[in-house]
Every structure is written in structure tokens, then in C-alpha cells.
Amino acid sequence: MKTLRVPEATVTRLSIYSRFLERLDRNGVTTVSSGEIAEGVGVSPAQVRKDLAYFGEFGTRGVGYNVKDLMKYTLKILGLDQNWSLAIMGAGNLGFALCTYRGFNVRGFNIAGVFDKDPTRIGKRIGKLEVQALSKFPEIAERENIRIGVIAVPISAAQEVADLMVKNGVEAILNFAAVALNVPDEIEIRNVDLSVKLEILTFNLGFRAAQSL
Amino acid sequence: MKTLRVPEATVTRLSIYSRFLERLDRNGVTTVSSGEIAEGVGVSPAQVRKDLAYFGEFGTRGVGYNVKDLMKYTLKILGLDQNWSLAIMGAGNLGFALCTYRGFNVRGFNIAGVFDKDPTRIGKRIGKLEVQALSKFPEIAERENIRIGVIAVPISAAQEVADLMVKNGVEAILNFAAVALNVPDEIEIRNVDLSVKLEILTFNLGFRAAQSL
DNA sequence: TAGATTGTTAATCGATTAACAATC
DNA sequence: TAGATTGTTAATCGATTAACAATC
Incomplete structure (x- = not known):
């Protein structure tokens, strides 16, 4: 090998x-x-x-x-000769934006389920999707062969959601919550912290100002 | 130096x-x-x-x-001993999510304006903000001292919006549109391509499967 | 053949890590 | 002083680039 x-x-x-x-x-x-x-x-x-x-x-x-x-x-x-089913965890503003983001579809990513634990959100429609209770995750993950999950919940719920996904066979996680998650080594995980990206910019603006003194 | x-x-x-x-x-x-x-x-x-x-x-x-x-x-x-005014360009789903994202505020980022060119969106409220016409950008950018702009518009409008910002004194850009933008060398620019992040995951899943053959 | 461009090797560059003197 | 941990140097590791033989 x-x-x-x-x-x-x-x-x-x-x-x-x-x-x-x-x-x-x-x-x-x-x-x-x-x-x-x-x-x-x-x-x-x-x-x-x-x-x-x-x-x-x-x-x-x-x-x-x-x-x-x-x-x-x-x-x-890149593994894009096949389609991939995604789960979006969290139906807040970010989850909503991700569900409607067209960039995923053109690369073969299919959102197979969007989940939330807030009862006021469950059942609402986002395009063709209906927001599901977290308790539905195991069943839908299995049926739709969901191998990739996207975390778009608040920091306080991120670990719980990660655990639920790992327990139900998810192999890769894209995490938008600004917290380091604890997952088994064999799970692929990447964090996207929107604020960190901005901080690289502010660092560079300040740094450049300092250099030109 | x-x-x-x-x-x-x-x-x-x-x-x-x-x-x-x-x-x-x-x-x-x-x-x-x-x-x-x-x-x-x-x-x-x-x-x-x-x-x-x-x-x-x-x-x-x-x-x-x-x-x-x-x-x-x-x-x-990191330059976070001061507050920074941001412009969010685009009031679609992503722009909306960014406007309401609490992670920015806690790090001193203040959204000073959200802009769109779609007349059906202009005037709508997002929290305390009101969606402004692109034509208002120069005035507001100057008044609010906006040095950082976030591009959350479709690919087709991204370059136009970047040009508008650069012309009006924006020094740094966070770009969510999946396209390489043409900006002067002195402008700090970083791209966040959500689909690329997922593709790193699919690559790794496929790659790992291949390694274990 | 002459011109062009790949695939690959070796050189360079840059970032991380190990190790330890400095020092609290 | 003994123990601990920093700040820094040198060694290592890894990624990028330059250069060129292979070959269309």
C-alpha cells in the first residue's frame, strides 16, 4: 500500500x-x-x-x-464523478442560506435533509425541503446515504449535532460553528470560521500600516 | 524598514x-x-x-x-483593538445570514450597511439594517468609514460590486462568489468558496478508500 | 527536423519542530 | 537552589519552483 x-x-x-x-x-x-x-x-x-x-x-x-x-x-x-447527499444541520439563517446555495448543486452535492431541534422551525419548507426534527436524522441519513454533514447550529449545540452524525455513519463534517469539535480520528472535519477570515484581513491592514511607518 | x-x-x-x-x-x-x-x-x-x-x-x-x-x-x-465597519454586498440568502451572524459582532465587526441592486429588496429591513441601493454605497462608505467589504452576490455581479468598492476606498474584500476577481494589488482579498471546502472532504473520502484497497 | 510542452528531478524556499540556553 | 517554562537557534520536514530530458 x-x-x-x-x-x-x-x-x-x-x-x-x-x-x-x-x-x-x-x-x-x-x-x-x-x-x-x-x-x-x-x-x-x-x-x-x-x-x-x-x-x-x-x-x-x-x-x-x-x-x-x-x-x-x-x-x-476530487470524487465528483458521483453525487453526494448532504445533511444541513441547523435551519437558522446560515442553514437556510446553505440550503438555497446553488453552488453546491452544480458540483454534484444534493441536500438530502435539513434538520433542527427548534419546534417552531420543524416542518417549515425551504425550497423543496422540509425542516426535519433531529430525531429523524438516523432514518433519513440511512435512507439517503448521507456521508457528509454540514454544521450550521450555534456553538452550544455543535458538539451534540456532531455526535449524532458520527453515531449515524456520517464520515465527513464541514463545521461553521466557531468551536473545536471532538470527533473520532477517522472522521474528516474542516472548520469554516467566517470571523477568522475577516481577522486575516484586519491583521494585514494593520500590519501594512505598521510596515510603512 | x-x-x-x-x-x-x-x-x-x-x-x-x-x-x-x-x-x-x-x-x-x-x-x-x-x-x-x-x-x-x-x-x-x-x-x-x-x-x-x-x-x-x-x-x-x-x-x-x-x-x-x-x-x-x-x-x-489582529487589529481587533478597534471596531471595523463592514459592508455586506448582496441581500440574498447568504447576505441575510451574514447580516444576522452574531460571530462578527463579538469580534468588533459592525455591519454598517447592506446593499443590493434588486429593487424588490431595497428598503427591506434585516434586523436594524435597511437594504440600500448600490448607488448609496459611496455616500455610506464614506460616512461610516467602511474599509472592508463582503461580497455575497451572484458570480455575474461580483466583479462590478468589487469595482464599486475599490473605487470608494474599500481596502479589503472577503469574497464568497466562486470567481477570481480582478482588483488592484494593494487590495487585500480572500475567497471563501463553500463548495471547494466540501470537495476537500469528498477528495479525502475517495482517497482514503483508494489507499485501503 | 524544429518548436513546443509535458513529466520529473534537483534546488530552493519556507514552515514546523526539537532542543536547549536563558531566566523566572 | 531546583523546577519550570520561555524565547530562540538549528535541524527537519514539506512544498514550490527552476531547469531540463523526454517526446509529441
Whole structure:
């Protein structure tokens, strides 16, 4: 068993390459070079080739890459050659926004259930979805084969919701609550803290001001 | 002029340290060691000390760090010893969720205006805010000293909105639209692509399955 | 063949970690 | 003083880039 280690930054870039390739394809472009991809997404050509080299040889020397083929390969690498059922945990404002976010659908993510524990929210409709009680999670997770859950509940409820998902077979979690969650090692988890992102900006603004003194 | 280069990961961790310190402070803890911070946020003690060392000496050898002091220092480093006025561009579901997100307020971010170009949205209230026409942006940005803007509009409108902000003195942009924006070099810009985050998870699920073959 | 571009290796760059002198 | 923990240096680790042989 080879243990190839792929940098997470490479995976992020592959996402971006695949979007760029889709755009080229829509525009009828059939062949592209690493330099053109690099130019299009703002990295170096060597970076593009290196990122792809982790997974195979997809180009033709002297020619470049076939846009349609490379697009398919990158999507397959990312696991996007299949559809994924998501659970959105929390039907507050953020949960609502996530349920209606069109960016998920175009990449093959299908929201199979939205859950809340607030009785005033349960039963309400969000588009084609109906907000479900947390108690319905096990049944729906099983039926819909939900492997990925998104946490959009307040900090105080985040751990409880994570536990519920882990207990019911969820393998990966995207967590919007600003708290470090305790989950087994084998669960993939990533945090998105919106305020941290802003703080990188304020740091840089202040830092730049200090440098120019 | 020294050109100290601080890794972005260090800034992200400082955000997380500062939250952990606030929690300790609320719990009445007065002194903390790099090892305890490391334990609390899931990094190495050397990492904690190295991150802080970019900015000065904040501890006492043999003793540790004073929680209140270190909390203040980290907040100051991040630029959070002042309040920041934000503009939310786009009053769709995501814009609405951002306007009502309480995580911003506790870190000193104040939403000073929410803007949209859809006439059916203009004038609607979101909490204490009223959705403003894009044409009001210059006036309000100036009056409220808006230096940071958040883009929560569809891809098709993102560049236009970015241009408007840059023209009116915005220095930093948090972009939720899945498109690379063209802004002058001196503008700080970070993208948050919700789908890319999910794709890192699907990649890892697929990758792990492949490794265990 | 000449020109172009890939795939890959080696060099470089940068970030993390281990180790320890400084010092409370 | 003995014990503890910082601040910092040097070693290690990992990611990016430059360069070029392979080859279309």
C-alpha cells in the first residue's frame, strides 16, 4: 500500500482548475497548456504540472492537455464523478442560506435533509425541503446515504449535532460553528470560521500600516 | 524598514489562540503555558511560542503567560483593538445570514450597511439594517468609514460590486462568489468558496478508500 | 527536423519542530 | 537552589519552483 501524501493546497487548486476547465469547455476550447491554466487561475505552470503529477499523466508533450479529458480527470480525482447527499444541520439563517446555495448543486452535492431541534422551525419548507426534527436524522441519513454533514447550529449545540452524525455513519463534517469539535480520528472535519477570515484581513491592514511607518 | 514575513497560518492560529484565551479568562484562569494553549487548540507548544515570537516577548520564563495580557496582545496584533465597519454586498440568502451572524459582532465587526441592486429588496429591513441601493454605497462608505467589504452576490455581479468598492476606498474584500476577481494589488482579498471546502472532504473520502484497497 | 510542452528531478524556499540556553 | 517554562537557534520536514530530458 503506497502512502502518497497530497498537500491539501493541491486539492484546493484542483477544485479551482476543474472550474477553469469547465469554463474553457463551455467556451469551446479543446486544448490547454499548463501555462494557460496557470495564467487563468493565478499560479505557476510548474505548480499546475506538479499538482497533476500526483495523480497520473494527463497531457501530451509538445501539445498540452485535452480540456474535456482533463476536466473529467480532475472531477474524478476530487470524487465528483458521483453525487453526494448532504445533511444541513441547523435551519437558522446560515442553514437556510446553505440550503438555497446553488453552488453546491452544480458540483454534484444534493441536500438530502435539513434538520433542527427548534419546534417552531420543524416542518417549515425551504425550497423543496422540509425542516426535519433531529430525531429523524438516523432514518433519513440511512435512507439517503448521507456521508457528509454540514454544521450550521450555534456553538452550544455543535458538539451534540456532531455526535449524532458520527453515531449515524456520517464520515465527513464541514463545521461553521466557531468551536473545536471532538470527533473520532477517522472522521474528516474542516472548520469554516467566517470571523477568522475577516481577522486575516484586519491583521494585514494593520500590519501594512505598521510596515510603512 | 524591516520586512517581517508572517505566515498566514500563524495569523489564523492567533485568531484561534485569542478565542481560547478569552474562554480561559471567562473561566477565571489567570496564567497559561504554551503547552496548555497548544493542548487547548490542537497544535504543538513550539508552534504557539514561535507564532507569538513574531510579534514580541509576552511571557515570563518559568511561569507562562498572563491570560488577560496575552489576550489583549493577540487581539491587538489582529487589529481587533478597534471596531471595523463592514459592508455586506448582496441581500440574498447568504447576505441575510451574514447580516444576522452574531460571530462578527463579538469580534468588533459592525455591519454598517447592506446593499443590493434588486429593487424588490431595497428598503427591506434585516434586523436594524435597511437594504440600500448600490448607488448609496459611496455616500455610506464614506460616512461610516467602511474599509472592508463582503461580497455575497451572484458570480455575474461580483466583479462590478468589487469595482464599486475599490473605487470608494474599500481596502479589503472577503469574497464568497466562486470567481477570481480582478482588483488592484494593494487590495487585500480572500475567497471563501463553500463548495471547494466540501470537495476537500469528498477528495479525502475517495482517497482514503483508494489507499485501503 | 524544429518548436513546443509535458513529466520529473534537483534546488530552493519556507514552515514546523526539537532542543536547549536563558531566566523566572 | 531546583523546577519550570520561555524565547530562540538549528535541524527537519514539506512544498514550490527552476531547469531540463523526454517526446509529441
